[in-house]
Amino acid sequence: MIVFDQVQKSYQVGGRAIPALHSTSMTIETGEVFGIVGHSGAGKSTLVRLINLLEPPTGGRILVDDENITDYDAAELRAFRRKVGMIFQHFNLLSSKTVADNIAFPMKLAGIYSRTEIRERVEELLARVSLTDHANKYPSQLSGGQKQRVGIARALACRPTILLCDEATSALDPQTTQSVLRLLADINRELGLTIVLITHEMDVVRRVCDRVAVMDAGEVVEMGAVSDVFLHPQHPTTRDFVFESENIDHDELQEDLQKASGRILRLTFRGESTYKPLLGSVARESGVDFSILSGRIDHIKDTPYGQLTLSLVGGDLEVAMKALEAAEVHVEVVR
């Protein structure tokens, strides 16, 4: 469990303190995938670097498994960092070392593993990230996705309990992003390690995260379960991110709604209700005619969801809304 207790960070620039992170308190549970989403400069990089103290906070306490890491001396901090893996946007592999040596590097630095232990662990990790055939290549001979998989193997070498991902997929193409995210989800499930992931893409959060914090101008403006934040965004920044990830042009949508007649409802289906043939039966029972103005059926992590914007004409609207709510569909009246 990672606890931020009124943590703040500011940088000294020309004698003035420029705040990068305003006082923030939050808890990241053990074993969850926690996303931090925000535009560049929102403070998310700072936030993730506070967890392994690459950036020391200027105020507040950070507790990891009930220990105050801000009190650690240099040696304790180094020991702690071995238990926190980190992967980076630009991979940050050592170009002078082979794939196998890159993965072995943190174990060698730790100085507590025998040669056999290191060799066996490297083989195991190479297999884990499907790079066994590339063990003796240099990073420059690999593709971006392969490099990031080496980065992941390296981060896991000392069996960490926390994995920090700093824009880990931002330099990758969509397909590679998907495979890297799948690998992260597998690791989270199989090893039970806590993943803290920062990104500027809501889509990444939707695919792998359990909970998410949205950052704007050095502040966490919204936090909660991904399904809640994603389906019912409250803060304008969050809404922008969600619209962006769904490829919705907000103004265009408003125009379309202007043209529609009758009541406009936004229905949100979650889990099993997504697949039920609900709309037809509700329309028959209540005599309401509907047309779909916009919609999306997708997954949030492993949970299917659907979100439809409908215009309803005629019939008994009350009956229709009751029937939908009875089927555990979230109904929001847009107009």
Next chain:
Amino acid sequence: MEDLLSNVDWAEIGVASWDTLVMVGMSLLFSVLIGLPIGVLLFLFGKRQLLEQPVAYAVLSFVVNVLRSVPFIILLIVMIPFTVMLIGTSLGVAGAIPPLVAGGAPFFARLVETSLREVDRGIIEATQAMGANIRQIIFGALLPEALPGIIAGITVTAITLVSYAAMSGVIGGGGLGDLAIRFGYQRFQTDVMVITVALLVIFVQLLQMAGDRLVLYFSRR
């Protein structure tokens, strides 16, 4: 052919070549041994670097700059008392080595500093995040990553030392430069001058080729 090179004493050329080789080799060795740690310190003490120390950086940087801005021919003369103190003579091969190191080490230190700055900051950050201490960051990540640049720096330093070593002939330093001055210049033996210059050119060419090969071998980018 015999007439053209009538003044050339090949045995003397051989001795002089060997002397140049020894002067360059020894002064390169000490320049690297002294310049490398200074270069690493310059890098570490620099702005926004691992051991940022503005005062220490300014002092070190000043000393390096002073040694680098003194023209080598002046440095040769200024160093004479110090060289006598250090090894008993300021003449011959041995006497030339201290001023050569004084010229070569700060030059090489700057090249080391520059090639360390070329190392991606992200790699240093990643190594820190793995729990490395400063020694491990230097020897495990910084120096291996900067190795091609450092080797290129050694090559450039070696070539500079070849020309410095030739210059040391002026104060009786020995080697090909000494030969060129005593015979080629003072006795107007143009053939000796041509041979020594040709040998120096070949020497520099060989150094550059060897250096380039090594850089290529150690570059994994």
